[in-house]
Amino acid sequence: MMKKNTDVLVIGAGLSGLMAAAKAVAQHKKVLLVAKGMGALGLSSGCIDLWGYQINQPDKVCTNPLAEIAKLVSHKPEHPYAKVADVLPESIDFFLQICHQNKISYLNTNRNWQLPTALGTLRPTYLVPQSMAVPDLAEVKELLVVGFQALKDFYPDVLITNLQKNTPLGAHCHLKTLMVKLANQELNANTLAHLLEKQAMLEQVISQIKPHVLPGMVVLFPPVLGEQLGHEVTEVLSEKLGCSVYEVANIPPALPGQRLQKALLHHLKTQGVEVIIGCQVTDAQITEKRCQGVVANSNGKIMEISAQTMVLATGSFLGGGLTSQSNEIKEAVFGLPVKVCPGKWSRQDFLSLAGQPFHEFGVAVNDQLQPLDDQGQVLLENVLITGANLAGCNYPIEKCGNGVALASGYKAGKLVGEAGR
Amino acid sequence: MAAEKAQVVVIGGGATGTGILRDLALRGISAILVEQGDLAHGTSSRFHGLLHSGARYAVKDKEAARECLEENMILRRIAPNCVENTGGLFVQLPEDNAEYADQWLAACAESGIPTEELDPRELRRNTPVLHHRVTRAFIVPDCAVDGFRVLWSNVNSARRYGARLYTYHSLTGIQQSNGKVTGVELTNQLTGERKYIECEMIINSTGAWGGAVAALAGIELNIIKDKGTLVAYNHRLTNQVVNRLRPPGDGDIFVPHGTITIFGTTSVTVNDAACTKPGHGEVLDLIKIGQEMIPDLENYRLIRAFAGVRPLYQAGNTAGGRSVTRNFALVDHQERDGLQGFISIVGGKFTTFRLMAEKTVDLAAKRLDVTAPCRTAEESLTSPVSEQWLERGKRVFGIPGAKKAADRLGDSFQRVVEEAEKNPDQRKIFCECEVVSLAEIVHVAGDGDSFTLGDIRRKTRMGMGTCQGTFCSYRTLGALSGYSQFAGNHREYLTKFLQKRWKGIRPVLWGQQLREAQLSSAIYCSLFGMERML
Known part of the structure; x- marks a missing residue:
């Protein structure tokens, strides 16, 4: 059996796990990150949503999410933000700094953006990749939405129809759509993104769009403009078309979330973090209130990993951090108690503004992110819980998934970095 | 406006009604079928999809068992693409009454149902998913049947002989004169428009709605409405239909259909024929019973739950549930109530729909001198x-x-292939779970019989698979946004699509399906902000 020893073991490769590892290694800890799969970050929009709407008027977008989160913390002390709000601003700075170092540029305007989606809705978000930073649509005079005939996941007409209903456009704004034809066969977002990195292919795209471009035009694309980091497909398009080019959020697979994941993983590797993907933790050795180590199955190889501290960043149901049967929900690695609403896992209305209760299920923690039992007693002193593993957050409605992951991952990394000093 | 005319108006687009329409048309009787929703929107699509060998009924009702076997053989012959010849098993567990097996064997033999005993050791080798404690097992000629396809095939066959179909029309009036039926008043459910049809005869084949239709003619007809809940597993758990060898009860039949398995059912008397909401509690009860046959049942992935209402009929009896006969009754209202030109066909089961139609049309033909x-x-x-x-x-x-x-697609397959050959763009697979191409969606959208999104969904099966519409609901919005009748309002289109799926997912919301639901919610709320969409 292979044995590994480390200061910090991070379990999970989503945003919170990646941030925890990044912050821990920045404090000179030896960090090992193991994950069963690639994490849910790649499925996300790629933007960092902090908080979308006003607490008192949930149909109104809030401009300053940091101020709104400050209100939330006093209203709803069981919300994960209540445990991590103290580090929220510094976690944002840390994130922006890492992004900058790893050639993936995020913009921060200190307020919520309202970005168009492929459905033509607007989504409030806080930190935005340069490629998605669409300017205020009310100011735009010429808007062109470009789709690809081979891509079945993006429909310019749908976007435009709903955009007109969902946002006040300028009185003289012209909306146009265009379908680019590249190949007869069907292409998924990743294949298309890969092809667009090839100059000849990009030239074909440019030649089809160019005749429709007008001065000052804003051109929206599906989120497929390049797969690898450092391939500046958006910039090249923008330069050659002579207009502003952006990607909009869409259903997975979508590249902006994948690129962020790649950038953060790249960062960890350059900082000396060992990352093992395809590695599932199968058992934990617990004595008293401490986890001494875990057993993991890495693509068939059994490993014993001992660590001083561990960060549990395995996500909710989607990530596989929580598993469920008809009458029971479990935390998958340590079997920690999961806070649920008994008998009320879901609501009749799928799109209910109150959100589906099951999103809020998770592990209860204290301010040190240590897991608690229902009496409020710490269960494991050297295990910290982050991201979607945390109880009390309804991210699809609140628009705070990546924000909670960012701040809680950062805080866990900071706490484990300080430990043992 | 001149009223449309037909000799017979058939009410109810289920298996029996479409079977009657076809039978009438083949005998040269002019007929119109009227259905309040889409074809099969009622019980004919909300059952196991089991084409009985008759073995289930052999002990209690040999006549019914014999009819099942005969009809089973006929349907295999006339509609091979609607039937999957899976064969069936009857298995007994130690806690079941051992004597019942012998009684059942004798009854099958008497009804002419072929049975073959299987060594339990061989059963364990062939079908390891079943409990190792199975004491006896028998092979019978059960099959899986696609109800929806049978119904459309009935209508298409009838149309070749001049029959007409009005879906989304509900019966709002029955006209009579001097004790004789003279016509019907219909209301278009989508537009509210009224339509009149002059006819000599009305055949009421509306299943659980039979009492309500008879009431329009001022006649009382007592139908017991018996709700059964079923679940669909995302696996082909067994290759054969599996029945429990004991007197018929809840949760004792598994039917494989392609890559999935349908398991059921329960039996609860309800008041409303449209009560098709499956309950979480009922699903848990079902699984508990099913685990006696398949111990690992709880660990398999469920896709959704659904429920159908069985119409049970027993003249002058108020008993309900499984004690009521599954046999059918032909009610001649001319004899019973003195209303000429009104016939009801009630009770029965899918397997014998053709026979029910034959008996009904025999009576109708006699009255019409055909x-x-x-x-x-x-x-x-x-x-x-x-x-x-x-x-x-x-x-x-x-x-x-x-x-x-x-x-x-059956007969339309050729046209869809031709379209896809001409337009490579239409070869894209929009629903990956059920492998539905854009060409097929476009064909169905324009076939003249599709009025709602649900119609397209039922005909193509898009959104019916593992992801339950998470991906294809959005994609098909793109494909259908050019058709104002389906996707005029995008928010409504998506909400309806997702909400319909949600109704079936909620009772089975755990395991992989809960995971899938979180992904769906993440996409439509987190990514698209649809909960606040205008």
Whole structure:
């Protein structure tokens, strides 16, 4: 059996796990990150949503999410933000700094953006990749939405129809759509993104769009403009078309979330973090209130990993951090108690503004992110819980998934970095 | 406006009603079928999809058992693409009454149902998913049947002989004069428009709605409405239909359909014929019983739950549930109530729909002085897709896609393949779970019989698979946004699509389906902000 020893073991490769590892290694800890799969970050929009709407008027977008989160913390002390709000601003700075170092540029305007989606809705978000930073649509005079005939996941007409209903456009704004034809066969977002990195292919795209471009035009694309980091497909398009080019959020697979994941993983590797993907933790050795180590199955190889501290960043149901049967929900690695609403896992209305209760299920923690039992007693002193593993957050409605992951991952990394000093 | 005319108006587009329409048409009687929703929107699509061998009824009702066997053989012959000849098993567990097996064997023999005993050790080898404690097992000629396909095949066959169909029309009035039916008043459910049809006869084949239809003629007809909940597993758990060898009860039949398995059912008397909401508690009860046969049942992935209302009829009896006969009754209201030209066909089961139709039309023909004999058992319902067209289909949709589309589309397959050959763009697979191409969606959207999104969904099966519409609901919005009747309002289109799926997912919301639901919620709320969309 292979044995590994480390200061910090991070379990999970989503945003919170990646941030925890990044912050821990920045404090000179030896960090090992193991994950069963690639994490849910790649499925996300790629933007960092902090908080979308006003607490008192949930149909109104809030401009300053940091101020709104400050209100939330006093209203709803069981919300994960209540445990991590103290580090929220510094976690944002840390994130922006890492992004900058790893050639993936995020913009921060200190307020919520309202970005168009492929459905033509607007989504409030806080930190935005340069490629998605669409300017205020009310100011735009010429808007062109470009789709690809081979891509079945993006429909310019749908976007435009709903955009007109969902946002006040300028009185003289012209909306146009265009379908680019590249190949007869069907292409998924990743294949298309890969092809667009090839100059000849990009030239074909440019030649089809160019005749429709007008001065000052804003051109929206599906989120497929390049797969690898450092391939500046958006910039090249923008330069050659002579207009502003952006990607909009869409259903997975979508590249902006994948690129962020790649950038953060790249960062960890350059900082000396060992990352093992395809590695599932199968058992934990617990004595008293401490986890001494875990057993993991890495693509068939059994490993014993001992660590001083561990960060549990395995996500909710989607990530596989929580598993469920008809009458029971479990935390998958340590079997920690999961806070649920008994008998009320879901609501009749799928799109209910109150959100589906099951999103809020998770592990209860204290301010040190240590897991608690229902009496409020710490269960494991050297295990910290982050991201979607945390109880009390309804991210699809609140628009705070990546924000909670960012701040809680950062805080866990900071706490484990300080430990043992 | 001059009223439309037909000799017979058939009310109810389920298995029986469409069977009657076909039988009438084949005997040269002019007929119109009226259905309040889409074809099969009621019980004919909300059952196991089991084509009984009759073995289930052998002990209690040999006559019914014999009828099942005969009809089973007929349907295999006339509609091979609607039937999957899986064969069936009856298995007994130690806690079941051992004597019942012998009684059942004797009854099957008497009804002419072939049975073959299987060594339990061999059963364990062939079907390891079943409990190792099975004491006795028998093979019977059960099959899986696609109810929806049978119904459309009935209508398409009837149309070739001039029959007409009005879906989304509900019966709002029955006109009579001097004790004779003279016509019907219909209301279009989508537009509110009224329509009148002059006719000599009305056949009420509305299943659980039978009492309500008879009431329009001022006649009392007592139908017991018995709700059964079923679940669909995302696996082909067994290759054969599996029945529990004991007196019929809840949760004792598994039916494999392609890659999934339907398991049920329960039996609860309800007041409303439209009560098709499956309950979480009922699902848990079902699984508990099912675990006696398949111990690992709770660990398999469920896709959704659904419920149908069985119409049970027993003249002058108020008993309900499983004690009421599954046999059918033909009610001649001329004799019973003195209303000429009104017939009700009630009770029965899917397997014997053709026979029910034959008996009903025998009576109708007698009253109408028509002597032509029934031909529905002889003439094929559908012609199978030719090898040549299947090959061409495989080249545009891939092998699984072509096979599935050929089964779903039957006679229209050729046209869809031709379209996809001409427009490579339409070869894209929009629903990956059920392998539905854009060409098929476009074809169905324009076939003249599709009025709502649900119609397209039922005909193509898009959104019916593992992801339950998470991906294809958005994609098909793109594909159908050009059709104002389906997707005029995008928010409404998506909400309806997702909400319909949610109704079936909620009672089975755990395990992988809860994970899938979180992904769906993440996409539509987190990514698209649809909960606040205008």
